[in-house]
Amino acid sequence: MAKIEVKVCLGTTCFVMGGSNLQELNDIIPQRYGDKVEVSGSNCLNLCSIHWEYSKAPYVKVDEEVVTEATVEKVLEVIDRKLGNN
């Protein structure tokens, strides 16, 4: 089973619009999922340049799925769903 890859955008827009709180994922994900999920910070994912602009920031990518207005809970929900499907 391939690892799920979580990328937290650390671009300025995401960080300012609430992404700072997502750094908690760095602690929560390894604790909860062990090595099934890998979380990393990323330079700007360029998602704020698409039509939503900053209004849907912060963004997180879980594999290819884009989580808009991301919160810790929202990201964990997507991971849980993906793990359930696998």
Add this chain to the structure above:
Amino acid sequence: MNNAGQAIHIKKEILVRIIKAFLSDDFEEQTRLIPYAMRPKGMEVPYRCCVYKERAIIKDRVIAGLGFPIEEDDETVSLAKYAKKAIERKEIDEKNLTVLQAACKGCATNRIYVTDLCQGCVARSCQTACKFGAISMVNGKSVIDDSKCKKCKMCVNACPYNAIVKITVPCEDSCPVGAIKKDETGFASIDADKCINCGRCTAACPFGAVHEKSQIIDILKAIKSNKKVIAMIAPSIAGQFPGNIYQLKSAIIAAGFDDVYEVAQGADITANNEAKEFTERMAESKEKQSEWINEWVNEGGYGENPEAGEEKTVQHFMTTSCCAGYNQLIKKHLPEIKPFVSDTGTPLYYTAQIVNKEFPDAITVFVSPCVAKRAEGFENPNVDYVMNYEELGALFVAKKIQITEMEESKYVKESSKQARNFGFSGGVAESVKASLRDESAVKPFVINGLNKESIRQLKKFATTGECEGGCNLIEVMCCEGGCIGGNATMNNQKTAKKLIDQLAANSQDIEKI
């Protein structure tokens, strides 16, 4: 303060749009269009009854973002006009907070309320518990007479069915000094004579109804002029943005500033001066005490107890003086503690002095975690403007500046580890301690956040002249957690602290006095 939530998101988005409008070819028109851009025709209405009300409320928020009081808007003036007025404005307003009263409508007044869960029981514990005779039985159910009710919550606690609730008004509950109130018309308003500018209400209101009046336009105007504009960044900023503070310096310069100073540089001076003052004050109090005891012994131990009459003049403790919210509290609510407060200047005071000496013609902008520092900036002639972290963040977003991709720039002077730790609770007392050769002389007592309870505590210390447990240095932080808990912070405290710790670990120790 946890600033998560949609209300904060909207406030930041509005700031970004205002800045973008300023940077565009037509500031007035672009400002006028902000409510329409955010709530375009046909859009699903996210919060309120209709798109028109949404836009009206966004308009009010833009007014605050342009630096004007929302309360005085009579709805006839267009945002384009406000934008023009902001450009023409020469002076900033002393009052820092403004309330979007249209948003208050959704919030019930503060009262104790008997819900349908009331069983009309035989015990009537609520009636017995009420000391003010406010509860009577009507049709077999408890009813509260609001004119007699003192909101003590005794009945709430007494009801075995949890049928009685206190309806809270979050802004009122968050205010440590009772300065914000919903009046009889149901609108909240702030009593400026009581307000200590702690900013709790801005973060507490679930409707995001309390706004800081932004000076962002004045700052952008200064940047656009040919004057030198210098940013002074508070120590707590190290935990607020991605990247490190050296990259942050480059980012701030990329945003249009000419130079950046760490306010931690001034914090080093504050810590040293406060340590000196502490030593002097404690020595003086010891001397006074032994003088009196000697006098008493010389008189054969007769007469009055030597301390009884003049007890208040012996000071067994000193309090710190760097928190702007605390300084406002002293001025407006706690004058009795003034003699115990250190006369040392704040880190901002010394930093602004240094910058002003170096560049007398420059415009200085303090980058702040809270609204209280706006009051301090207003009173300090060396500080021209104050910009909070959210506003700086919005400026980065509007200018598409990626901090993590910036080169590092050095500061004129590297600050110490202790100075860089000023931004969280306990950090200031620690820095005073570390400034002394005999660190054991300091017994710190930390007030981590001003609230009704801690204000009572301070009042008691001031009256008795003594602090709890023989402590002699009281550090007062208005916000819980310290400046990292300021109302305009963006990061949660845990991660903010981690980032500051990383920076502090690589900084030198403070110089001893």
